[in-house]
Amino acid sequence: MPLRQRPRATPSRDPGRTWRTDDRVLTALVLVLIVLITAVDILSPPHIHLGPLLIVAPALTASFAGARGTAAVALLAIAALTFIGLARDGLTTANHQTQLGAQAVVSTLIVGLRVLRDRHERELARVRTVSEAAQRVLLRPLPERIGPLRLASVYLAAEAEAQVGGDLYAAARTATGTRLLVGDVRGKGLSSLGDAALLLGAFRAAAHLHAELPDLAAYLDGSVSWDLAQLAEQKRIAKGEVGEEAGESFITAVLLDIPDDGTEVRLVDCGHPPPLLLRPDGVTALAARRPSPPLGLGELAPARYEVETFPFGPGDRLLIYTDGVIEARDAQRRFYPLTERVAAWCGEQPGTLLRRLRGDLLEHVGGHLDDDAAMVVVDRLDRLPGGGPPGSRRRA
Known part of the structure; x- marks a missing residue:
């Protein structure tokens, strides 16, 4: 939860x-x-x-x-x-x-x-x-179980009154597995809420329609690029700045495709911090060799998005996060050492792990974040919730 x-x-x-x-x-x-x-x-x-x-x-x-x-x-x-x-x-x-x-x-x-x-x-x-009602509608809670995966998430809004802002996450089932989206809209707080809604709506509508991850990424980029451009144009008109270049808004995101069968995860990184693979023997960053530009930049979008494949078998764990976590600074302006801290709690249950990270992060910054932050933990289970091994049955 x-x-x-x-x-x-x-x-x-x-x-x-x-x-x-x-x-x-x-x-x-x-x-x-x-x-x-x-x-x-x-x-x-x-x-x-x-x-x-x-x-x-x-x-x-x-x-x-x-x-x-x-x-x-x-x-x-x-x-x-x-x-x-x-x-x-x-x-x-x-x-x-x-x-x-x-x-x-x-x-x-x-x-x-x-x-x-x-x-x-x-x-x-x-x-x-x-604000809480808007969060429930926009940022729907991730299910505790989805296919052969166990999920947990935490959201920390920079604006205390807002409870929700520009960071986002969502999960969707497909015929062969589970797809996850974690993103971060440029900006923070309520001002970025509309851009987050655009991407989440597009993902929920299309996650199960596109068989290939690059096609889904291209669809999401096309969906949000036009809306972001129109919104930027409206803002410039309101400020009397008609004629200036667009492109002030964009969304960093990472798309993951986790098949029920197999022991791997496929991802498309659109300018987002790399997920962390947590294992008893250490923490590994799943850094894409050729990351794509953020979503919403229009003409800068690649002709075809690159898919990276990484091992992700039963018992493995992923931590997906936004830059509000790793860019959080303490009083001495030191960044939060996420990899170092999470390595000490790899053996905890997902909910306990996130509670420890949340408390430690807030203590690091003195209780106040300068940017929204979100974290999602994904565990691959040995068996599906019904008792069968992964791949033994499908969910629509």
Whole structure:
């Protein structure tokens, strides 16, 4: 199943939600603080007034509770200040009236700010809901099992609110095996979402129609080139730049064809980082000898795409990734050492491997990626999910 990055700025709890245990503990501490300030003020000498410190109670509550909880604590603090006045000099003195007025004004400001924050967080939650819905439609989760393969994936969006961007992956069954696509649109975040949708739609429509991988690659390039050119033209017209050259957008991609029979994988590399073959004896990059240009460059497309063949037998594992992984830098501007790190976790299950890589990658960059990143793990099993050896049956 796909693993998605957790948002870096989690929305605050909704005012109407059930409080967690931590919130109850914090609320109890605030109530204890109100009682303590009230008691100390009443017992203090006449010239010492600690009542104004009660404003700390709603200010602290606003940091973990919603507007309703903050308002309730603010009213309780005002009530405590009123009780202090009654217990000491009465409420008719100018000092207590000033304190009560100031407490009411500041408490109102605190509650108002909390209301604005709650509104902003609700809007952010709606944006994230829409983003997650778009991700489910556009970037469909890869199946855990497909033919003689076991799959796992992780997507890390550079924009925390987006949850999806220009990196993409998809899988499709054919009459003889499984085809995979992993790609990376130039750019990041929501601005590249449309280009990713173009390629994914073309792949899903044609993956099972073209018997040869070069034909599929040519179809994908032709499909996205025209759309990208039209989109670039629209952008130039909007900016008043009609007449300038096109070609600002492109998509790096790697196409893989893994037959159910045999012990190999065939791939077409269109300017994409090479997949890694993971075995107990080491990690090998499946680098194409003659990689093709990225998709969407129109006239730069080759007359025929080159297919590279590599060994991939039962028990072998592939890690396919986008450049957002290997180009991630730490505070010292050092790139993430993917090959070195993944070699230490080759024996892990696919989901565990990706969880380790995700956590390690985010730790390397300090929790924030500058570019979208995606990783897909492919295991070739000894047997099909139904129990038969690979090739014993076909799936449409």
